[in-house]
Amino acid sequence: MTPPTPLHLSLAGQAVDVLREQVLTGEIPPGSRVNEVEVAQKLGISRGPLREAIRHLASEGLLQLVPHRGAFVPDADSDEVKALFELRAALECAAAELAASRRTDVDLVRLHEVSAASRSNYRTGQPFPYRLDLAFHQTLIDAARSPRIAEQVRLVQQRVVLLRSALDDDPPHQHASMDDHDELVKAIEDGDAARASTVMRRHLSRVCAQMLTSLNR
Template sequence: MPDTLQRGLAVQMVETLRERLLSGQIASGTRINEVELARELNISRGPLREAIRQLVSEGLLVHRPNKGAVVFEAEPDEVEALFELRSALETAAARLAAVRRDRKDITALRRACERSRKLLAAGRQFVHHTDLDFHRALLDAARSPRITEQVWRVHQQIIVVRSRQDVPGSHTDASLADHEELAEAIAEGQADRAAELMEGHLDRVRLQMIASMKGSGASRD
């Protein structure tokens, strides 16, 4: 590799690893081998270790002393705690979005719903992707960068845990209905209602994920 752009190797590695973790290319629970990974990425262990430490404090990896890093792994109880945090953040975001009530943001919100509906009508299962799009649009509408940042972190953790058991897109139609109701409440500036809807929505998603975890093999090998 020409390595022409060596501007911030560690930063690049954070992004590379993040992609691999989110895509499930490195599954939840696997141990990270520093020298092997460093060789594969054509870099030395220094920047890699820095990248790993950042991902650790982002919650995608956990650090076991003298054992290196393993990909974040969560039992149902952990997932409940995670969703408590997510709910706290996203209900607040829904409130803020309803209060701000910016026209452009609201049309973006509705657009996300329409895209989901089209894919769903076409029988596609990619709704998991568009689900993220909707929540992203809602965070944009909330216009609170700090909250957005934290929500994104939680989403990442959930994605990593979810990547183990492959829930294709089972919660699609129910979620879509939730989304559309939410978009309407926000469009009409009903902050409390938006928060309630968001809480209910996340409760449903949570329950489904827990059930899915207990259904498939959530135990270790």
């Protein structure tokens, strides 16, 4: 019997990648329904693989399935933001501590590189490119060498990026966040686990507060 094609190599897997990008960049904005006919035509696939992709993204929390109505991109609300950041703080403060004790010289080079790339690619007045933020946090998670934490952090971070896609840019906040990233790199470089955890908690608290403020405007 021929084994099934892995999801990442199938049409559904390719659709997952494209649809995830459309959701995270706000191309399909929060609150909107996924137009299956339009998306399938755009991707050049049938609706079968697309529906499989939609179910996969729903399992990650990036889409909501509403009976008899279809798939929708979740809207941001204060309770969801608070819950996500409670979980994110628990995971990423632990990861920062681990990174401070487990990082290699290669990890430090990469952390410096992605932190510098954030500053050089950010343009005031434009949304902060989500890939830059994810790249920094992913590099830190890689340095922690904890696959289970990494798996959960990726899912939580995606949902935060999704909720942020509908919010206005805040240049002072973005610059403060980049300063936090630099301070995190220094703490990890120094092997100071307690300081790395403290800076991460402060950083995530700042991001959460900024999102809540933007939501309540």
